[in-house]
Amino acid sequence: xxxxxxxxxxxxxxxxxxxxxxxxxxxxxxxxxxxxxxxxxxxxxxxxxxxxxxxxxxxxxxxxxxxxxxxxxxxxxxxxxxxxxxxxxxxxxxxxxxxxxxxxxxxxxxxxxxxxxxxxxxxxxxxxxxxxxxxxxxxxxxxxxxxxxxxxxxxxxxxxxxxxxxxxxxxxxxxxxxxxxxxxxxxxxxxxxxxxxxxxxx
Numbered sequence: 001x002x003x004x005x006x007x008x009x010x011x012x013x014x015x016x017x018x019x020x021x022x023x024x025x026x027x028x029x030x031x032x033x034x035x036x037x038x039x040x041x042x043x044x045x046x047x048x049x050x051x052x053x054x055x056x057x058x059x060x061x062x063x064x065x066x067x068x069x070x071x072x073x074x075x076x077x078x079x080x081x082x083x084x085x086x087x088x089x090x091x092x093x094x095x096x097x098x099x100x101x102x103x104x105x106x107x108x109x110x111x112x113x114x115x116x117x118x119x120x121x122x123x124x125x126x127x128x129x130x131x132x133x134x135x136x137x138x139x140x141x142x143x144x145x146x147x148x149x150x151x152x153x154x155x156x157x158x159x160x161x162x163x164x165x166x167x168x169x170x171x172x173x174x175x176x177x178x179x180x181x182x183x184x185x186x187x188x189x190x191x192x193x194x195x196x197x198x199x200x201x202x
Contacts, residue, residue, distance in 0.1 A: 001155065001157050001160050001161050002161075005160075005161040005162070005165055006153075006155060008165060009153070009155065009161055009164070010152065010153045013041070013044060013136065013153065015048065015054070016044045016048075017055075018040065018054060018055060018058060018061065018090060018092060019036065019041070019044055019061070019136075021089075022061060022063075022087060022090075022094075025086065025087075026137060026138050028086055029063060029083060029086075031063070031065035031067070031079060031083075031096075032065055032066055033065055033066040033120040034064070034065040035063070035064055035065075035120055035121075035124065035135030035136065035156060036061065036062070036063055036135065036136050037062045037063070037124055037134065037136075037156075038124075038127055038132045038133075039058070039060075040058050040060065040061045040062060040092075041132070041134050041135075041136060041164075042131045042134065043058050043192075044058070045131075045164055045165065045167075046195065047192075049167055050192060050194050052192075055092070056191070057188075057192065058092055059092060060093040060094065060095045061087075061092055061093075061094050061095065062095045062097065063083060063094060063095070063096045063097075064096075064097050064098075064099050064120055064123060064124070065079075065096070065097075065099065065120060066098065066117070066123075067100055068100040071100060071101040071104065073101075075098070076096065076097065076098045076101065079098075080094070080095070080096040084096075099117050099119075099120050099122075099123035100116070102114070102116075102117060103115060103117070110177070110180070114126075114175060120135065120156075121135070121158070124156050124158060126172070126174050126175040126176075127172060128171070128172060128175075128176045128180060128181055128184060129163075129169050129171060129172055129181070129184070130159035130163045130168075130170045130171075131163045131168065131169055131170070133157070133159055133172055134155070134156065134161075134164065135155070135156035135157075136154065136156070137153070137154050138152070138153065138154070139152040139153060159172065166196070167192075167194065167196055168196045168197075169185055169188065169195050169198065171200050173200075178200045181200055182200065185197050
């Protein structure tokens with residue numbers, strides 16, 4: 001990830017009313033090792049590139065965190081309710097997941113077990129595509145410290161930003177199946193027909 005890529009992504013994110021609404025109140029999220037992650041970031045970049053409305057195709061915003069001290073479903077659900085209420089005015093759902101407990105339910109949902117993650121960035125590195133394997137968060141404590149328009153972003157991008165900014169969708173095969181990948185890209189192809197989608201078997 002180059003400085004130019006970092007600044008380009010940051011400029012795009014700062015134009016998104018959805019993502020800035022969350023990032024500018026990040027201190028209220030108050031979860032360990034928390035990141036705004038995955039599809040909403042990529043889809044924001046795609047909407048910017050194709051001159052589409054900033055909310056086009058975005059059904060939810062993922063907030064992922066890591067709390068190995070409380071793996072209970074109840075705690076995760078409680079955080080989801082609390083954070084959902086913080087951003088109730090947004091036209092999308094806020095999805096909150098404790099990545100420390102994903103291995104407890106993954107096999108039942110997807111048909112095969114996975115090892116426990118060691119951190120949120122380790123989980124992000126398994127997300128289904130190179131473009132959506134990304135997390136962002138303010139690099140300071142929040143807008144009270146640096147101001148909504150000047151806060152820098154910390155970026156977790158295990159595959160870099162080249163595919164994301166070049167509008168390329170490429171499978172990250174570390175965990176997902178071909179079926180999951182193709183289901184996702186079929187939806188994305190309909191919503192963002194200008195994307196370059198690399199075949200699973202390439």
